[in-house]
Structure formats: structure tokens, C-alpha cells
Amino acid sequence: xxxVDLIRRKRDGGPLTADEIQFLVAxxxxxxxxxxxxxxxxxxxxxxxMAPTETAALVEAMLHSGSxxxxxxxxxxxxxxxxxxxxxxxxxxxxxxxxxxxxVTVPMVSGRGLGHTGGxxxxxxxxxxxxxxxxxxxxxxxxxxxxxxxxxxxxxITPADRLLYAxxxxxxxxxxxxxxxxxxxxxxxxxxxxxxxxxxxCGGGAFMTRLEDARDLAASMTSIAAALGTPVTxxxxxxxxxxxxxxxxALEVREAIDCLCGEGPADLMEVSLExxxxxxxxxxxxxxxxxxxxxxRGVIADGSxxxxxxxxxxAQGGDPxxxxxxxxxxxxxxxxxxxxxxxxxxxxxLDARSVGQASMLLGAGRTTVEAVIDPTAGLxxxxxxxxxxxxxxxxxxxxxxxxxxAALEAALAIFRGGVGIGDEPPPRRPLVIERRPAGSAR
Amino acid sequence: xxxVDLIRRKRDGGPLTADEIQFLVAxxxxxxxxxxxxxxxxxxxxxxxMAPTETAALVEAMLHSGSxxxxxxxxxxxxxxxxxxxxxxxxxxxxxxxxxxxxVTVPMVSGRGLGHTGGxxxxxxxxxxxxxxxxxxxxxxxxxxxxxxxxxxxxxITPADRLLYAxxxxxxxxxxxxxxxxxxxxxxxxxxxxxxxxxxxCGGGAFMTRLEDARDLAASMTSIAAALGTPVTxxxxxxxxxxxxxxxxALEVREAIDCLCGEGPADLMEVSLExxxxxxxxxxxxxxxxxxxxxxRGVIADGSxxxxxxxxxxAQGGDPxxxxxxxxxxxxxxxxxxxxxxxxxxxxxLDARSVGQASMLLGAGRTTVEAVIDPTAGLxxxxxxxxxxxxxxxxxxxxxxxxxxAALEAALAIFRGGVGIGDEPPPRRPLVIERRPAGSAR
Numbered sequence: 001x002x003x004v005d006l007i008r009r010k011r012d013g014g015p016l017t018a019d020e021i022q023f024l025v026a027x028x029x030x031x032x033x034x035x036x037x038x039x040x041x042x043x044x045x046x047x048x049x050m051a052p053t054e055t056a057a058l059v060e061a062m063l064h065s066g067s068x069x070x071x072x073x074x075x076x077x078x079x080x081x082x083x084x085x086x087x088x089x090x091x092x093x094x095x096x097x098x099x100x101x102x103x104v105t106v107p108m109v110s111g112r113g114l115g116h117t118g119g120x121x122x123x124x125x126x127x128x129x130x131x132x133x134x135x136x137x138x139x140x141x142x143x144x145x146x147x148x149x150x151x152x153x154x155x156x157i158t159p160a161d162r163l164l165y166a167x168x169x170x171x172x173x174x175x176x177x178x179x180x181x182x183x184x185x186x187x188x189x190x191x192x193x194x195x196x197x198x199x200x201x202c203g204g205g206a207f208m209t210r211l212e213d214a215r216d217l218a219a220s221m222t223s224i225a226a227a228l229g230t231p232v233t234x235x236x237x238x239x240x241x242x243x244x245x246x247x248x249x250a251l252e253v254r255e256a257i258d259c260l261c262g263e264g265p266a267d268l269m270e271v272s273l274e275x276x277x278x279x280x281x282x283x284x285x286x287x288x289x290x291x292x293x294x295x296x297r298g299v300i301a302d303g304s305x306x307x308x309x310x311x312x313x314x315a316q317g318g319d320p321x322x323x324x325x326x327x328x329x330x331x332x333x334x335x336x337x338x339x340x341x342x343x344x345x346x347x348x349x350l351d352a353r354s355v356g357q358a359s360m361l362l363g364a365g366r367t368t369v370e371a372v373i374d375p376t377a378g379l380x381x382x383x384x385x386x387x388x389x390x391x392x393x394x395x396x397x398x399x400x401x402x403x404x405x406a407a408l409e410a411a412l413a414i415f416r417g418g419v420g421i422g423d424e425p426p427p428r429r430p431l432v433i434e435r436r437p438a439g440s441a442r
Numbered sequence: 443x444x445x446v447d448l449i450r451r452k453r454d455g456g457p458l459t460a461d462e463i464q465f466l467v468a469x470x471x472x473x474x475x476x477x478x479x480x481x482x483x484x485x486x487x488x489x490x491x492m493a494p495t496e497t498a499a500l501v502e503a504m505l506h507s508g509s510x511x512x513x514x515x516x517x518x519x520x521x522x523x524x525x526x527x528x529x530x531x532x533x534x535x536x537x538x539x540x541x542x543x544x545x546v547t548v549p550m551v552s553g554r555g556l557g558h559t560g561g562x563x564x565x566x567x568x569x570x571x572x573x574x575x576x577x578x579x580x581x582x583x584x585x586x587x588x589x590x591x592x593x594x595x596x597x598x599i600t601p602a603d604r605l606l607y608a609x610x611x612x613x614x615x616x617x618x619x620x621x622x623x624x625x626x627x628x629x630x631x632x633x634x635x636x637x638x639x640x641x642x643x644c645g646g647g648a649f650m651t652r653l654e655d656a657r658d659l660a661a662s663m664t665s666i667a668a669a670l671g672t673p674v675t676x677x678x679x680x681x682x683x684x685x686x687x688x689x690x691x692a693l694e695v696r697e698a699i700d701c702l703c704g705e706g707p708a709d710l711m712e713v714s715l716e717x718x719x720x721x722x723x724x725x726x727x728x729x730x731x732x733x734x735x736x737x738x739r740g741v742i743a744d745g746s747x748x749x750x751x752x753x754x755x756x757a758q759g760g761d762p763x764x765x766x767x768x769x770x771x772x773x774x775x776x777x778x779x780x781x782x783x784x785x786x787x788x789x790x791x792l793d794a795r796s797v798g799q800a801s802m803l804l805g806a807g808r809t810t811v812e813a814v815i816d817p818t819a820g821l822x823x824x825x826x827x828x829x830x831x832x833x834x835x836x837x838x839x840x841x842x843x844x845x846x847x848a849a850l851e852a853a854l855a856i857f858r859g860g861v862g863i864g865d866e867p868p869p870r871r872p873l874v875i876e877r878r879p880a881g882s883a884r
Binding site: 003011039040046 | 445446447449450453476477478479480481482484485486488489609611612613614615
């Protein structure tokens with residue numbers, strides 16, 4: 001078998017067999033198929049796509065390129081959630097302890113942020129002492145003891161995905177439904193989960209800006225996962241405006257803790273609870289989504305979700321007092337600037353991408369993989385889309401540290417460019433656009 | 443400027459500017475744009491193509507990635523010929539001394555064979571002592587002294603083309619008109635030529651099997667070269683059946699010498715003289731193609747073309763007695779097998795690809811870049827398409843050396859599979875299918 005012949009077949013629109021895909025993935029992992037051959041293949045896949053059987057074979061091959069965790073010794077269902085990434089999206093920090101408190105183990109492996117969207121690992125690292133670089137033994141121990149674990153990808157798991165993702169990032173081959181499906185599913189299945197809830201963000205602030213692309217990814221994920229025997233439910237949720245009132249790492253942790261105390265903003269609570277409810281249903285803990293939402297509200301109301309969060313923070317080396325007094329424990333920006341409304345009216349637009357880019361300029365995100373983020377930086381949104389605004393009302397606070405103060409003007413300008421104030425209140429748009437139940441056909 | 447952004451633009455069908463193409467080619471040459479990025483870009487170019495201005499910029503960038511030879515100190519026109527490769531195609535060995543004897547300097551840089559088509563360098567190396575690895579000084583000296591030089595690519599010339607060609611070969615991105623155009627033109631323009639005649643082979647034994655692809659390449663080459671100020675005339679010639687009666691390196695040199703003595707087969711003579719005539723017209727040595735053909739016949743008849751060939755053989759270290767007594771000087775195969783006709787009729791088919799593959803198995807060609815060829819191996823065709831054949835007539839001789847004798851049966855079978863004998867003589871097909879004059883628009 002020669003890689004060049006397989007690239008040629010894919011280039012010409014022909015299918016690859018499972019054995020051929022296995023050969024290519026093994027070659028990527030051990031270096032016998034060089035990066036340049038995979039780069040050409042990835043571009044041919046962007047061009048020609050993959051049939052479901054090919055995508056499933058790619059997931060399998062990548063999944064088995066490294067260790068596959070077996071959490072069978074932990075009783076009860078193991079369910080995770082994955083988001084394609086948004087602005088202000090801190091739902092993982094909320095739904096993971098909520099689901100754990102309801103009896104679903106959440107073995108969550110997350111990534112870092114890049115560009116205008118944040119990453120769960122960066123948010124967690126704003127908690128003093130919190131360690132995300134767990135080895136497999138620590139990962140299993142925290143999952144067993146806390147009912148959840150919030151870790152970064154380890155070297156042992158899906159090395160083929162790490163290599164391919166880096167290559168795709170450098171070769172403009174990220175935008176491919178089968179490659180995205182294979183990347184997410186292989187990583188997630190290697191965590192040792194029984195089921196997965198997928199949050200496909202859709203809108204101006206998301207990776208997928210068009211609804212049809214988000215639908216395609218949701219369909220691909222649910223059907224390929226079903227073929228591999230793992231139920232995946234996908235929600236397509238809106239990402240035109242930031243989720244919640246905060247964007248930036250320590251600021252988002254603080255807001256997540258507010259939510260776990262029952263004091264979060266309505267939009268963030270709704271999306272977090274919808275996703276958590278899906279996890280409970282998939283895990284077989286409750287029979288229906290309404291019952292699941294009630295159960296989730298219950299573990300927030302009785303404090304057990306917050307207790308779970310404190311437990312995992314402590315288990316991963318963080319300061320658990322963050323749950324009781326986040327303001328005292330979390331780092332705070334040296335400087336806070338306010339942005340005020342220039343006219344009265346209704347806030348009709350607060351563009352997620354603009355807010356994300358402003359946040360990145362303030363130091364909360366990375367423009368390159370190597371960049372060091374400032375955990376204190378970001379924005380607090382005092383007004384949300386649909387709110388009544390009077391001229392000179394504070395729209396937002398911009399939090400910035402000394403390293404990024406020079407970017408303040410640019411961040412302000414970008415933020416302002418994303419604000420729209422109109423004479424009529426905007427139409428209310430649903431947060432959950434679509435739901436694709438596990439195992440549904442494409 | 444970031445390579446990934448340029449790959450993305452090409453992936454999405456957008457154009458690249460001359461500066462961007464220059465950045466990418468310079469990066470390929472100095473290693474700052476890694477091979478994997480170029481592999482993805484090449485596949486995106488196969489997919490999306492290139493506008494003529496982009497292709498012209500690519501030629502320019504590749505041309506200037508290394509030394510560009512200036513042969514301005516040699517008086518008179520400098521014209522070369524390039525063929526896309528065929529089976530039994532030894533026209534270079536004939537037309538180069540013919541054109542030189544007519545007053546056109548032919549600075550010819552050739553390649554080796556790979557797969558079922560032969561390479562001029564391999565043919566020349568079957569002449570004892572012949573050296574093709576000339577440095578630039580020797581290249582210029584031989585061109586000046588002999589009026590022609592027959593050399594391999596030097597390290598100084600178009601390094602970007604060498605790197606890109608190797609990469610394309612490994613990534614199934616060879617089949618792209620703009621990339622083929624850039625590869626051929628950059629190499630040829632770097633030789634120091636004033637004009638070029640292109641022989642686009644078309645048919646079952648050629649790289650281009652479809653007439654429309656051959657036409658596209660001819661159109662691309664003539665128009666891009668015109669834009670760059672170098673006239674290129676392209677002939678599309680048939681390659682359904684081998685050219686001449688011999689396939690294999692020493693055998694083909696012998697047949698070329700027969701042609702220079704005026705004793706070659708009609709098809710080979712016709713194609714060689716048509717191409718040589720185009721070189722004379724482009725070089726401004728004669729006014730019309732009929733006059734050019736007459737002139738070429740004249741230098742064969744008076745022995746001056748053969749004398750030129752002997753001169754260049756001697757200048758490049760070969761044994762010049764090959765011109766007088768090729769049978770004595772050229773190596774000969776240890777074993778010669780004959781293939782006989784199984785029935786009487788007319789030879790309607792002698793498939794070029796089958797003959798090329800049989801020749802390769804006998805040791806005349808390479809299956810991999812590293813393979814060592816046997817200069818004595820190959821086939822002598824006793825019957826050509828259109829000939830009357832009686833049952834048990836000899837159709838061909840198979841020449842094989844001790845290293846490849848085990849492949850004799852397979853070579854025989856492949857040869858037989860390419861033979862067709864019918865009850866009617868086949869229609870005569872033109873050798874030159876189309877002519878595209880220099881500078882004609884696409």
C-alpha cells in the first residue's frame with residue numbers, strides 16, 4: 001500500500017477502505033507517512049469529503065492511535081459534553097459539576113482557546129493552583145473521587161489527532177466536516193465515555209457561521225457516533241452574542257460560580273441546563289428532559305453542584321475557597337475602563353466576534369499558540385441584547401492588565417463596532433436552535 | 443504574509459498575487475515554508491487551478507529560484523525542444539544535431555525516465571563514457587563548441603522546481619496544467635533559450651491520454667510563455683503506438699543514428715523533422731516550415747547532422763565511433779527472444795503503454811527513482827501498425843540481460859496483450875494532431 005496512491009484516489013473522489021485509512025493514520029503516528037503526504041490528503045478530503053463509512057473508519061483509527069481509557073471500574077454512566085467553541089461559553093464549568101451531582105460521571109478533556117474564542121483550560125487555570133496537566137492515573141483518580149475531572153489532553157491519548165490537528169491548522173484544512181467529526185469523536189471516545197452531548201455553536205461568534213454547516217456537523221457527529229456504538233446528542237445553539245455577562249478567564253469562572261449558586265444570567269443558565277439535562281437523559285439517570293432540568297435545578301438549589309465544583313478544584317490542586325469567595329481568590333485586573341452608551345434605545349446587537357476580539361486584545365485570548373494569556377483580562381457586559389439602554393449608561397467594563405494596556409483603545413473601538421442600539425426591542429431569538437437526538441440518521 | 447492564509451485563499455478559489463507566489467516559492471527554496479504547506483497548496487491548485495497571471499508569476503518565481511544561464515555570448519538563436527514523454531521517443535537525439543547543423547544552438551537539459559516512458563539521459567548514458575552531469579561552465583563550453591549540449595539538470599538551476607516536483611510526485615499533485623506549465627517553462631527558460639518547441643504527447647502511452655488535456659497544456663504553455671516574452675510553439679503528437687522501431691536505451695541510440703544517416707523509420711523521421719523545422723522557424727533561420735524541413739533533410743543527407751552528434755558525444759566524454767559503427771560500440775543484450783504472430787492479418791494495434799511496460803520489465807526503465815536500468819534491454823519492433831502480418835512472422839525482439847531474465851515471461855505477456863491483428867488494415871492516423879503557434883491566445 002502506498003500513501004500516494006491513496007491520496008490520488010481521494011483526490012479523484014474515490015473512497016478509501018478502513019484498512020487504507022488505518023494505514024494512513026498509523027503512518028501519521030509513527031512518521032512513516034510524512035506530514036506533507038497527510039497535508040495533501042487533508043486538502044483532498046476538504047475538497048472531496050468522506051463517506052460516513054470512511055469517517056467512521058477515521059475515528060476508529062485515530063481513537064486507537066494511542067491509549068483508550070477504560071473507566072469501567074467507576075460505577076454509573078460516564079457522559080461528557082463538547083462545544084465547538086464560542087464567546088463567553090463557560091457552560092462546561094457549570095454543567096460538569098451539575099451532572100456529577102446528579103450521578104453522571106463527567107470525564108472531561110478540554111482544550112485551550114485560540115483566536116477570539118476562549119478555552120476551558122485557560123479559564124480553570126485562572127484559579128490559583130489549579131492543574132490541568134494530569135497523567136492518566138491522576139485523571140482516573142479525580143474522576144472516581146469527584147465524579148468529574150477537568151483535564152487537558154495527555155500525550156498518551158489520540159496522538160494522531162494532535163499531529164493531524166496541528167497540521168490542519170497550518171495548512172488551511174480545518175474546515176472539513178469529516179475531519180472535524182473525526183477529531184472530536186476520537187478524542188472524546190478515548191476518554192472512556194459512554195455517551196456525549198455536543199454543543200454546535202452557530203452564528204457570527206462561532207466557528208460555524210451558517211446554520212447548514214452546523215446542521216451538517218451535528219448530523220455527521222450523531223450518525224458516525226451511532227455507527228460506532230456511542231450515543232451522541234447534538235444541540236445547535238446560537239452564538240451571535242456572548243453567552244452570559246462575562247468574557248475572559250477569571251471573570252468567567254466567577255460567573256460560573258454565580259450560576260452554581262443559582263444566581264447566573266438567564267441565557268447562560270438555560271444553555272447550561274439544557275446541555276446538562278441531555279447528559280442526564282443519555283446517562284439514563286432520568287427518563288425525560290423536563291425531569292432532568294428539574295433535577296439539575298435541584299442540585300444547584302441544594303448546593304451539591306457547587307460542592308462538586310469545590311471538590312474537583314481541590315483535587316486538581318486549586319484553591320477551593322474560590323467557591324465561597326471568588327472575588328478574594330481569583331486574580332483581578334489592575335485597570336477597569338467603562339464603555340457607555342452613546343444614545344438611548346434598545347440594545348439590538350452585541351456581536352460575539354467583536355466582543356471576543358476585544359477580549360483577546362485585552363489579553364484574555366491568544367493570537368498565536370505560544371502567546372501567554374492574562375487571566376484577569378476580559379469584559380463584563382452590563383447590558384445584554386434586548387435590554388433598555390439610556391444614553392451614558394455603562395454598557396460594559398473592560399478589564400485589562402499592564403501588559404495589554406496599549407491595546408485598550410483598539411479593544412474599545414472593536415467593542416463599539418459590535419454594539420447596536422435601536423428604537424425597537426429586538427426580536428427574541430431561541431438559544432437552542434435545533435436538537436438532534438442520538439443515533440438519528442443523517 | 444502567512445502561508446496558511448494563502449493556502450486558504452487558493453482553497454476557496456481566490457487568486458494569489460505575484461508577490462504572494464514569490465513569497466511561497468522563496469519559502470519552498472529556503473525551507474521557511476515547510477513541505478507540508480506546499481503539499482496542501484499543490485492539492486488546492488490541482489483543485490482550483492490558476493489564472494494565467496498566477497501561472498506566469500509561478501514560472502517567474504521558480505525560474506529565479508536559482509541561476510539563470512545567459513548564453514548571449516553564443517551567436518545565433520538558442521532553441522530547445524521539450525517532450526512530455528512517450529514510448530520510443532528518441533526525437534531529441536535526432537533533432538538536436540539536425541537543428542545545430544542548421545545553425546540553431548540547442549542547449550538541452552533533459553530528465554531521466556520513470557515508469558513506462560524513457561528519458562533522454564538514460565539513452566545517452568548507454569553510449570560508453572558519455573557524461574550528462576555537466577557543471578554550468580562545461581554546459582556553456584559544449585553548447586558553444588558543438589552548437590548543442592545534452593545535459594542533466596544541475597543543482598544551480600531552478601532548485602524550487604526540483605523540490606516541488608519531488609513533492610508533487612509523492613502527493614498525487616502532478617496532474618495540474620498550471621503546475622506542469624510552471625515546471626517545464628521555469629526549467630527551460632533557465633537554460634538560456636530564446637524559444638522552445640513543445641511536443642505534447644497524447645494517447646494511451648502518454649502522460650496525457652485525452653486530447654483536451656493535451657490541448658489545454660499546449661495552450662497554457664504557449665500563452666504563458668508568450669506573456670513572459672519567450673515564443674513557444676506546441677505540437678500535439680500521437681502516442682498510441684511507440685515511435686519508431688525500438689524501445690530501450692542503447693537500441694534507441696542506434697535507431698537515432700540510423701535516422702541521422704537518413705535510414706530511420708518514416709514515423710520517427712516525420713515527427714523529428716516536424717519538431718526540428720519548428721525550431722528552425724522559431725530561431726529565424728528559415729522563413730517557412732516546408733523550407734525548414736528541406737533544410738533539415740539537407741543536413742542529414744550531407745552528413746553534417748551526424749557529424750554534430752559525433753562532436754557532442756566526444757565533447758561529453760562518449761565514444762564518437764558510435765556514429766560509424768554503433769553495433770560495435772553500444773552494449774548488446776545477452777539474450778534476444780522473438781515474439782511471433784499467432785495469426786495472419788493486419789497489425790491494427792501495438793499499444794504504446796504495453797510496449798513501454800514490457801520494456802520496463804526487461805530492465806530498460808525504472809519502477810522507482812533509485813532503480814538501476816540495463817542499457818541493453820528493450821524491444822525491436824519488426825512489424826509496425828498498418829503492416830501486413832503472416833502467422834508466425836516475427837513481431838518483435840525482446841532484448842534482456844541476466845538481471846531481468848526472470849521477468850521475460852511477464853514482459854512477453856504484457857507485450858502480447860498490447861498487440862491486435864485484424865482482417866482489415868487500420869485507418870492511417872496523423873502523427874502531428876495539432877499545431878499551436880507561439881504566442882497564440884488561450
